[in-house]
Amino acid sequence: MAIARFKALELAQSRPTVPVKIPTEKVTDYYGSNTFNDEVMRSLLSPEAYLKITNAIEDGKKIDREAADEVAAAMKSWALSKGVTHYTHWFQPLTGTTAEKHDAFFDITGKGKAVEKFKGSALVQQEPDASSFPNGGIRSTFEARGYTAWDPSSPAFIMENVAGTATLCIPSVFVSYTGEALDYKTPLLKSSELIDKAATKVMNEYFSREVSKVSASVGIEQEYFLVDEALYNARPDLMMSGRTVFGHSPAKGQQLEDHYFGSIPSRVNAFMVDFELEALKLGMPVRTRHNEVAPAQFEVAPTFEEANLACDHNALLMDLMNKVAAKHKMRVLFHEKPFSGINGSGKHNNWSLATDTGVNLLGPSTKPKENLRFLTFFVNTIKAVHDYADLLRASIATAGNEHRLGANEAPPAIVSIFIGTEMTRVLNDLENLSEMHDIKLEKGDNVYLRLGINKIPALLLDNTDRNRTSPFAFTGNKFEFRAVGSSANSAAPMTILNTIVANQLLQFREEVDVYLEKGIKKELAIVEVLKKYVKQSRKILFEGNGYSEEWAAEAAERGLSNLKTAPEALRKYLDKSAIDLFSKHGIFNEIEMHARYEIEIENYIKKIQIESRVVGDLAINHIVSTSLKYQTQLVDNVRGQKEIGIDPQYYAPTIEIIKKISIYTAKINNLVDEMTEARKEANNVEDTAERARLYSTKVKNYLEEIRYCVDKLELIVDDDEWPLPKYRELLLIR
Numbered sequence: 001m002a003i004a005r006f007k008a009l010e011l012a013q014s015r016p017t018v019p020v021k022i023p024t025e026k027v028t029d030y031y032g033s034n035t036f037n038d039e040v041m042r043s044l045l046s047p048e049a050y051l052k053i054t055n056a057i058e059d060g061k062k063i064d065r066e067a068a069d070e071v072a073a074a075m076k077s078w079a080l081s082k083g084v085t086h087y088t089h090w091f092q093p094l095t096g097t098t099a100e101k102h103d104a105f106f107d108i109t110g111k112g113k114a115v116e117k118f119k120g121s122a123l124v125q126q127e128p129d130a131s132s133f134p135n136g137g138i139r140s141t142f143e144a145r146g147y148t149a150w151d152p153s154s155p156a157f158i159m160e161n162v163a164g165t166a167t168l169c170i171p172s173v174f175v176s177y178t179g180e181a182l183d184y185k186t187p188l189l190k191s192s193e194l195i196d197k198a199a200t201k202v203m204n205e206y207f208s209r210e211v212s213k214v215s216a217s218v219g220i221e222q223e224y225f226l227v228d229e230a231l232y233n234a235r236p237d238l239m240m241s242g243r244t245v246f247g248h249s250p251a252k253g254q255q256l257e258d259h260y261f262g263s264i265p266s267r268v269n270a271f272m273v274d275f276e277l278e279a280l281k282l283g284m285p286v287r288t289r290h291n292e293v294a295p296a297q298f299e300v301a302p303t304f305e306e307a308n309l310a311c312d313h314n315a316l317l318m319d320l321m322n323k324v325a326a327k328h329k330m331r332v333l334f335h336e337k338p339f340s341g342i343n344g345s346g347k348h349n350n351w352s353l354a355t356d357t358g359v360n361l362l363g364p365s366t367k368p369k370e371n372l373r374f375l376t377f378f379v380n381t382i383k384a385v386h387d388y389a390d391l392l393r394a395s396i397a398t399a400g401n402e403h404r405l406g407a408n409e410a411p412p413a414i415v416s417i418f419i420g421t422e423m424t425r426v427l428n429d430l431e432n433l434s435e436m437h438d439i440k441l442e443k444g445d446n447v448y449l450r451l452g453i454n455k456i457p458a459l460l461l462d463n464t465d466r467n468r469t470s471p472f473a474f475t476g477n478k479f480e481f482r483a484v485g486s487s488a489n490s491a492a493p494m495t496i497l498n499t500i501v502a503n504q505l506l507q508f509r510e511e512v513d514v515y516l517e518k519g520i521k522k523e524l525a526i527v528e529v530l531k532k533y534v535k536q537s538r539k540i541l542f543e544g545n546g547y548s549e550e551w552a553a554e555a556a557e558r559g560l561s562n563l564k565t566a567p568e569a570l571r572k573y574l575d576k577s578a579i580d581l582f583s584k585h586g587i588f589n590e591i592e593m594h595a596r597y598e599i600e601i602e603n604y605i606k607k608i609q610i611e612s613r614v615v616g617d618l619a620i621n622h623i624v625s626t627s628l629k630y631q632t633q634l635v636d637n638v639r640g641q642k643e644i645g646i647d648p649q650y651y652a653p654t655i656e657i658i659k660k661i662s663i664y665t666a667k668i669n670n671l672v673d674e675m676t677e678a679r680k681e682a683n684n685v686e687d688t689a690e691r692a693r694l695y696s697t698k699v700k701n702y703l704e705e706i707r708y709c710v711d712k713l714e715l716i717v718d719d720d721e722w723p724l725p726k727y728r729e730l731l732l733i734r
């Protein structure tokens, strides 16, 4: 009997729901209580220091040494009062997880006495050894220095550790000794500044002088799977690669559509309540929880926040979920496709632009003037996505997402935009407007009426259609970038989106200004440029089924890219147009672009390499060995039947099973050998792009072929002997 599997099953089934201590106070009383927030700063800092730090938060102004010392002292006393013993610069290196190195607050004086110490200099900058973080060839190991620097715009927070201790975490950027970014946050901050400048200029010149800041906001829906810890531990593939490399689909998967929004199982509910509680204390506005489409799949969604904060919070939330799940004897799977054949997990990024005067620039309005503003930002976003679709595709390209894209409500690899029937009609009307110079305005004429812009209906959110096969969908007052994978750091795609839209807005201004210089009325000039953009961007708009073969053919005809594999997509980072765009705006220099490409491509190779090794090991040690043992039992059985004179027609089917086992096990043995050879061949290739190509084609194909044989054996071999928890067992979470 497959002892480990059945033990795990028994354990999983007998687990009690872990009780959660619910605070007696209201959420509003403890929301953000573990953050060094505005209220805390106001109460602990001198008015001068408070002003300096708020300027730094809002306008990115530098903080002088004196103020930094004061903030550090305040942070320290606040943290100590909450039982914190250590502090760390908390950053997001390009590994995809968060990093922290804890230092104690106490120091030893010359006389050997312990004193509490935390200076402004330690708050502002730290110098971790950077040599073990991915750098894409920027630094050689002998020049290992890297710096982390405090990002005052994201509040410091207290992370409670399982052992009952707590650490003060200071959100930071991470750069190399020579100044290149080695993290996700640095370019995101730069892109936020860029889009602020570009959008504010457009607002000030054409729509409102009052606006002094525009921020990109993001609401990040996080999908994930939960698996019982014992079952997880009995699946080496989950442990090592984050996904199941084998597993026959269960008789009942998601086909009855009875899980989505269904009642949440009690253990899961306790887990959700528990991590949300911690998240709320950390100032994360988590508001929504529900069952997702696939069995054992769930979602958590906070309301939107400023992009940098939203991305920090999402990275922190994932970390928190992992920690809290351990308490509940569960594991969170953030992989994009942990189970084949059912829904994968995305991280839908709901992106918009908001002014400091409280206006959502992607929100349509009933007022004609405001609608022209809405159309300006709406159409410019479409144009940006049209022009730089490949970069958006590159920004979500990973080994995990490659498994997800193209099926089960995840978008395909072709980037297109869905805007719904209402907005399609509005853009059609806009495009069909007569030439601007044909519009003769009489004195007292209403320009909006003449342009037909007054007619845009206020779109009701509920009215907007949904299209789950679209990678980039307008959902009434924001764009939802659905293609982002569930394990991704959102800062990467958001950096790209901010940059391309900012670049587009700057271009828009130049084009409108040409008309203005000719003395043409502002509204007409704006409409004329938007009209042109709609015409130019037509091919990216698609309302139909993104999975259909017709769409792939039509997209090709339209000239849209269909970058099926991650290596093909990542290569777009090295196009001249991409390097020019990012260096022009100071987001990435050429060295950084190459480094990011190298890191992503290496990561891709390593992931497939790990999967391939896991497949090889499991197939031989677990599957083939078990199958052959079972086959021997069948052979003995047939021999016995023969011996006692049973009519051969009755054991002929058993002989068929014996033959099938021989066929599949032999095939697996051969395929595993060939796959190992393919890996060797790929590993010998110096050029990373070519190596990645070999992994994404040759090596990866073997994974599927081997899986096919293993899944067939799963249907034949005695259930009592099957070593790996089956899909129906893994997916049954209570």
Ligand SMILES: NC(=O)CC[C@H](N)C(=O)O
Residues within 6 Å of the ligand: 223, 292, 293, 343, 344, 345, 346, 347, 404, 408, 409, 410, 411, 468, 482
């Ligand atoms: N209901 C949904 O939105 C499903 C989304 C899907 N899980 C994805 O991969 O993105």
